[in-house]
Every structure is written in C-alpha cells, then in structure tokens.
Amino acid sequence: MFRDRQEAGEKLGMELSKLQLHRPVVLALPRGGVPVAAEVAKALNAPLDLLIVRKVGAPGNSELAVAAIVDGEPGDVVLNREIVEAYALDDDELRVLIAKERPELEHRCLAYRGNRRPLSITGKTAIIVDDGAATGTTMKVAVRALKRRSPREIIVALPVSPQETVADLAREADRVICLSQPGQFHALSYHYLRFPQLSDSDVAAAMDEAIRSQKAGQHRSTQHAAGHGSKATTKSKTRDNREK
Template identity: 50%
Template sequence: MFSDRIEAGQRLGARLAAAGYERPAVYALPRGGVPVALEVARALQAPLDLVLVRKLGLPYQPELALGAVAEGEPPAVYINDRVWRFAGVSDGELEAVKRRELAELERRRARYLEGRERVSATGRTAILVDDGIATGATARVALRALRGARPRWLVLATPVAPPETVEAMAQEADEVVCLATPAPFHAISLYYRRFEQLTDEQVVAYLAEAPVEAPGPPAGEG
C-alpha cells in the first residue's frame, strides 16, 4: 500500500537509483504517471518528458477501441486485428482516425510542456513510468514508441502491477521494475491511500518542477 503517488515515486526512484543506469531519461504516462515520474527523475537527476498515448476508436463508435497510438518518431501504432476485421474499417478510415488522434497528442504536448523541447531517448537509458499498470495496453504502445527512438536500454517502471502483466511487459522492455505484484490484482487505486484524479493544471505544475538537464561541454572539451 502506497500513501500517494509522491511516496510511490520516491520508493520507485530509490530502487532505480541503486541500479546506476547510464544517461537515464524519464518518460511519464500522463496524467497519473507524472507525479511518480517526477520523483524518479529527481532521484536519478534525469530529465523528464512524456509519452502521450491516445485510443483509436471506431469511426462510428469512438468509445470502442480499435487500437492505440503513441507519439514518437515515427509514432507507434497498435491495432487490434480482430476488432479491425470484425468492424470492417477501411485503411482510409483508419488513417483518418490516426491523424485526428495524433493532432490531439500534439495539442496536449503543447498544453503540458509549453513548448519545451522533447528529450531524445536515442542512446540513453529510457525509463517509462506510470502510477500502476493493469492490462499493459497503454504501456505496450508507449514502449514501442520509445523503442523506435533507439535507446541503449529500455526500462518500464511502476509501483504496482499484476504478475502476469509484468511477465508480458518483459517482452516489450529490456527490464521491468515493479515494487509490488499482488495476486489477485484489483484496481490500481486500491493500492493507494490517496489516489485523486489529476487535472491538466496539476500535470503542468509537476512538469515545471522537473530537473533540467545541464548542457554538455562545448565541442573539443570534456
């Protein structure tokens, strides 16, 4: 049981700091993952960024998930082939949904990070953080987006997740760090004493507190 996301992040940060990762960069899944990731970034003295993910809903039934898309270069897309075939969605309709959701991801990045540059995962230890993982659907597509940036090592870190999800995520990340793996697993909120919904304003405030990476030495020095 964690008292709140801050305490969970401090405990997770202590575990990760002991690993001695080379050139770590921390990536949060908003909204709930942001305060956890902030404490991890502080523990590692690492820069903090986001990986934003959106559900891809059916064109005529948006609440039913066809898959998900995560921002990245290139964006990572996960499609549930069984739903796609059953729904009869055309390639053109799928592309239209993807474009719309990617535009929304860009809008949210501008809102949360207020124009700050992205933190490149290339050649670094990229650490994806959430406040808890249930099925792993969102984490999976976010990990694939980070993998596309060619990190040296890819870590998924979370305070709590069911053991079967940890096992499944080990196929996507180079390493999974999870403080608690209760079985049977219930809703993530049950493992926190305080688990309030976060607002966009709170997310912006947390991100503003993140460590700033010092610039490297000028060419020819260091």
C-alpha cells in the same frame, strides 16, 4: 499500499538507483505517472519528460483501440493489428480515424509541455513511468513506439501492477521494475491511501516544478564544482609562490 504517488515515486527511485543505468531519461505517462516520475528523476538525477499516448477508437466503439498515436519528433502510430483486421479497416479508413485524434494529442502536448521539445532517447536508457498498470495496454504502446527511436534500453517502472500484466510487459521491454504485484488486483486507487484525480493544469504545474528543481540542482552542482576548482587553483598558486 502507498501513501500517495510521491511516496510511490520515491520508493521506485530507490529501487532504480540500485541499477547500472546508461544516461537514463525518465518518461512519464500522464496524468498519474507525472508525480511518480518526478520523484524517480530526482532520485536518479536524470532528465524528465512526458510520453503522451492517445488512443484511436474503433468505428462505433471508441473504447476499443485500433491504434494509438504517441507524441515525439516524429510522432509514432502503433496499430492493434488484431482489431484492425477484425474491423476490416483499410489504410484510408485508418488515416481518417487517426486524423480525428491528432488535434487532441497536439492539445495535450501544448497543455502539458508548452514549447519544450521532446527529449531524445537515442542511445540512452529510457525509463517509462506510470502510477500503475491494470492491463498494460497504454504501456505496451509506449514501449513499441520507443523501440523505433533507437534507445539503448527500455525499462518499464511501476509501483503496482498485476502479475500477469508484469509478465506481459516483460515480453515487450528490456526490463520491468514493479514494486508490488498483487495476485488479486483491484482498481489502482485501492493501492494508494491518497489517489486524487489530476487535471491538465496539475500535470503542467508538476512538470514545470520538476524541471525548475532539476535546473536549480544542476546550477548548484556547477557552482560547487567551480568553487572547488577555484580553491585548487589558489592552493596551487600559493605552493608555486612558496617554491619561488
């Protein structure tokens, strides 16, 4: 059991830091994945971004997904072909259903990311993070969408998920890192001592804070490197003067 999402992220970051990762980019699935991913990005000293997925419900049954749209430049549509065929939906009907959900996806992108552009993952290691996965449906959609963006590798990183879901995700992603795989999986909240519901403003604030901290860390590293370079130059000049 984890104390909260932050602790889950710290532990997940420690596990991921043991791996050889080529130019990692951490992608959080909001809302719950953001506090976890922020800690992972901190541990890996990697850039952090969001991956926003919006479900497209079937006619008359919004809980049953016929597709999902994933933000990006460009965005992606991932179809659930089994459900599409079951409802005998043609291309025009699908376009109408998808068009209904795009405004909400755009609203969330604006609310969570503001005017920041999505990060490119081409040729990089994309690490998709959530606070857990019960069925893994959203995570699978995310993986399938990212495959179209030419990453070097896709890693799914989760604090907790049922064994069967982890096995299912392993067939989609290059690697799955999951800290806890209980045989008897209950609601996700059972695996955290504190598991508050997060609002859109919570997500935006967490992303802003994570990015500010990251930039501050990079600035300190640059200053530190510059300071060492200056000292080395001074020593070199002193040595040259003595030789003269």
